[in-house]
Amino acid sequence: MPIQQYPQLKELAWQLKKDAVVSPKDALNIYERNWRFIDIENMSLQEKALIEQLKNQIGGGCLLV
Numbered sequence: 001m002p003i004q005q006y007p008q009l010k011e012l013a014w015q016l017k018k019d020a021v022v023s024p025k026d027a028l029n030i031y032e033r034n035w036r037f038i039d040i041e042n043m044s045l046q047e048k049a050l051i052e053q054l055k056n057q058i059g060g061g062c063l064l065v
Helices: 007-012 024-033 045-057
Strands: none
Touching (some): 024 045
């Protein structure tokens, strides 16, 4: 998934190139490892839905934060 489509993922993955593409598993790991930096109140509905989808499909319904 292209990090450019998800503003908070892009901020969390600052060390990657702007046009980087990460696997869904890597995206979930980035969110989980950096959860303390996420601004959930200002997160887009699209990105919230992505996190929910990743949590259910990869995380077994659990978000390890």
